[in-house]
Amino acid sequence: xxxxxxxxxxxxxxxxxxxxxxxxxxxxxxxxxxxxxxxxxxxxxxxxxxxxxxxxxxxxxxxxxxxxxxxxxxxxxxxxxxxxxxxxxxxxxxxxxxxxxxxxxxxxxxxxxxxxxxxxxxxxxxxxxxxxxxxxxxxxxxxxxxxxxxxxxxxxxxxxxxxxxxxxxxxxxxxxxxxxxxxxxxxxxxxxxxxxxxxxxxxxxxxxxxxxxxxxxxxxxxxxxxxxxxxxxxxxxxxxxxxxxxxxxxxxxxxxxxxxxxxxxxxxxxxxxxxxxxxxxxxxxxxxxxxxxxxxxxxxxxxxxxxxxxxxxxxxxxxxxxxxxxxxxxxxxxxxxxxxxxxxxxxxxxxxxxxxxxxxxxxxxxxxxxxxxxxxxxxxxxxxxxxxxxxxxxxxxxxxxxxxxxxxxxxxxxxxxxxxxxxxxxxxxxxxxxxxxxxxxxxxxxxxxxxxxxxxxxxxxxxxxxxxxxxxxxxxxxxxxxxxxxxxxxxxxxxxxxxxxxxxxxxxxxxxxxxxxxxxxxxxxxxxxxxxxxxxxxxxxxxxxxxxxxxxxxxxxxxxxxxxxxxxxxxxxxxxxxxxxxxxxx
Amino acid sequence: xxxxxxxxxxxxxxxxxxxxxxxxxxxxxxxxxxxxxxxxxxxxxxxxxxxxxxxxxxxxxxxxxxxxxxxxxxxxxxxxxxxxxx
Numbered sequence: 001x002x003x004x005x006x007x008x009x010x011x012x013x014x015x016x017x018x019x020x021x022x023x024x025x026x027x028x029x030x031x032x033x034x035x036x037x038x039x040x041x042x043x044x045x046x047x048x049x050x051x052x053x054x055x056x057x058x059x060x061x062x063x064x065x066x067x068x069x070x071x072x073x074x075x076x077x078x079x080x081x082x083x084x085x086x087x088x089x090x091x092x093x094x095x096x097x098x099x100x101x102x103x104x105x106x107x108x109x110x111x112x113x114x115x116x117x118x119x120x121x122x123x124x125x126x127x128x129x130x131x132x133x134x135x136x137x138x139x140x141x142x143x144x145x146x147x148x149x150x151x152x153x154x155x156x157x158x159x160x161x162x163x164x165x166x167x168x169x170x171x172x173x174x175x176x177x178x179x180x181x182x183x184x185x186x187x188x189x190x191x192x193x194x195x196x197x198x199x200x201x202x203x204x205x206x207x208x209x210x211x212x213x214x215x216x217x218x219x220x221x222x223x224x225x226x227x228x229x230x231x232x233x234x235x236x237x238x239x240x241x242x243x244x245x246x247x248x249x250x251x252x253x254x255x256x257x258x259x260x261x262x263x264x265x266x267x268x269x270x271x272x273x274x275x276x277x278x279x280x281x282x283x284x285x286x287x288x289x290x291x292x293x294x295x296x297x298x299x300x301x302x303x304x305x306x307x308x309x310x311x312x313x314x315x316x317x318x319x320x321x322x323x324x325x326x327x328x329x330x331x332x333x334x335x336x337x338x339x340x341x342x343x344x345x346x347x348x349x350x351x352x353x354x355x356x357x358x359x360x361x362x363x364x365x366x367x368x369x370x371x372x373x374x375x376x377x378x379x380x381x382x383x384x385x386x387x388x389x390x391x392x393x394x395x396x397x398x399x400x401x402x403x404x405x406x407x408x409x410x411x412x413x414x415x416x417x418x419x420x421x422x423x424x425x426x427x428x429x430x431x432x433x434x435x436x437x438x439x440x441x442x443x444x445x446x447x448x449x450x451x452x453x454x455x456x457x458x459x460x461x462x463x464x465x466x467x468x469x470x471x472x473x474x475x476x477x478x479x480x481x482x483x484x485x486x487x488x489x490x491x492x493x494x495x496x497x498x499x500x501x502x503x504x505x506x507x508x509x510x511x512x513x514x515x516x517x518x519x520x521x522x523x524x525x526x527x528x529x530x531x532x533x534x535x536x537x538x539x540x541x542x543x544x545x546x547x548x549x550x551x552x553x554x555x556x557x558x559x560x561x562x563x564x565x566x567x568x569x570x571x572x573x574x575x576x577x578x579x580x581x582x583x584x585x586x
Numbered sequence: 587x588x589x590x591x592x593x594x595x596x597x598x599x600x601x602x603x604x605x606x607x608x609x610x611x612x613x614x615x616x617x618x619x620x621x622x623x624x625x626x627x628x629x630x631x632x633x634x635x636x637x638x639x640x641x642x643x644x645x646x647x648x649x650x651x652x653x654x655x656x657x658x659x660x661x662x663x664x665x666x667x668x669x670x671x672x
Binding site: 039105106107108109110113134135137138251254255256281463520523524527528531532533 | 623624625628630631632634635636638639642648650651652654655656657658662
């Protein structure tokens with residue numbers, strides 16, 4: 001078996017398509033496509049665009065025959081497997097809306113995973129669900145209580161009757177393209193609804209202005225397809241430019257991160273992205289002998305985004321790989337979110353990371369980003385906002401702010417979502433009637449360049465994953481010994497710019513043994529549900545701060561926590577070493 | 587000793603080595619067949635994955651997701667390894 005080649009035959013075209021199926025029809029004329037590597041780095045599946053087109057149309061007719069209304073939702077357990085692409089594109093032809101469901105399962109977390117999948121399927125009112133063989137047991141348990149038209153494995157769908165006379169009516173410009181769960185809340189899943197016009201707009205901008213793609217480009221990725229960077233960046237962007245992509249699963253990457261470099265080296269990959277943590281993990285596991293075996297000189301765009309970019313970690317990665325021909329100027333800081341398909345800004349290509357050092361004190365007190373040398377906080381410049389966006393930095397009252405003044409990043413343009421699927425209230429919270437999206441992210445401008453200082457209000461980002469504080473709080477509230485509303489979760493950043501989750505829990509319990517027990521039970525539940533080590537602090541009732549309307553204020557509780565832990569750094573260090581402050585006192 | 591006990595013993599020593607090399611010099615808890623990986627050691631999910639890789643490499647097997655989702659203790663993992671070896 002050989003991976004699909006670089007595109008050598010077909011003229012590159014990425015501005016003309018009005019929907020995803022048109023893009024696939026064109027790409028299918030060439031010989032490029034998708035390649036899947038297994039847990040040991042062996043090529044397992046090859047799916048050229050030409051085959052994908054044929055298979056997607058066959059599957060689409062089978063799906064149409066199931067009789068679901070146009071625009072019904074199809075949940076796909078998004079393991080890194082060709083099944084995902086087949087179903088995603090079959091949906092485009094069948095007039096059904098695909099949504100990628102998480103495929104990662106934690107050790108011992110069987111039931112938790114099933115509940116998560118069930119809640120998501122229910123949340124988007126899915127009619128059809130499919131999973132690869134590795135996940136069919138989970139899916140059948142998850143869908144047992146739901147009213148689905150069909151749920152099963154790939155072979156269950158293959159076994160459906162086929163009628164070649166069924167006419168296909170692919171989704172057109174104003175119709176939906178897909179739903180994307182905002183890589184987040186398991187309790188309150190919100191599906192971003194993206195139309196064909198919206199997705200094509202962002203794909204074109206990424207190709208032309210962001211990555212400046214050419215026919216010699218090749219994509220390599222281990223990112224999950226249920227995140228925007230994996231789905232849009234590494235399934236749809238290569239398709240829209242007729243380029244080949246090579247995949248390994250996030251699990252493979254977590255287990256053997258060096259395989260990422262091996263595939264880039266073997267296949268002459270040119271574009272590959274990761275949150276900062278992926279670069280750190282890879283550098284940590286690198287053996288000196290590896291660098292002799294890899295040639296990474298082809299890697300021209302090593303994009304980094306999804307969480308705040310830690311430039312020191314990135315430089316260490318580049319240092320560790322200097323013998324492979326990796327060029328640190330290949331680093332491209334990016335900013336984006338599922339609500340804008342994927343990309344909002346790209347730093348200039350071939351320029352490496354540019355760091356803006358600003359006065360810490362001024363930033364914290366007045367929100368002014370004043371260039372400084374001493375006691376300065378480093379922020380990575382995420383580059384120019386893509387040209388189709390109108391943008392503004394606004395204060396909480398909605399007034400536009402000037403350059404180098406921190407505020408909420410607001411955007412308008414053809415890449416902005418139409419809203420959260422069947423959730424007008426959540427949509428109204430972020431999208432104004434005149435089309436402005438309040439991203440909730442905080443940043444400042446240097447000319448047309450954007451610098452992000454804090455991601456999504458309240459969201460905790462750990463290893464590139466968005467963790468919604470509500471989820472941690474709800475789990476805690478369901479633990480005996482914790483009062484409803486007596487818990488607050490938030491993230492704190494340490495000096496190495498790593499984010500840590502903190503949970504402050506109110507209790508009157510004074511008995512040391514039962515306090516330990518509560519911490520143990522909370523830590524266990526958080527570990528099992530989120531795979532997270534969380535710093536847990538028990539405090540007296542009345543510690544949690546509330547807003548004037550009586551709502552819990554996470555940011556104020558966070559400020560209080562940082563003051564209490566006079567040396568916040570120490571506490572964080574304890575948390576990261578797995579020694580909770582309270583336990584250390586015992 | 588049954589085969590599973592042997593495997594559990596081997597997995598325990600792999601875990602001790604893993605923690606010493608990757609997490610901490612000293613290990614707070616005694617590690618044995620009943621050690622619960624999801625709670626006793628405060629390992630992050632990615633560290634648990636790294637440990638699972640060590641097991642896979644050591645026995646030259648591949649552990650499926652479904653089995654892992656039902657495993658919590660070293661003994662559970664030993665049961666999976668035993669099934670794979672037979």
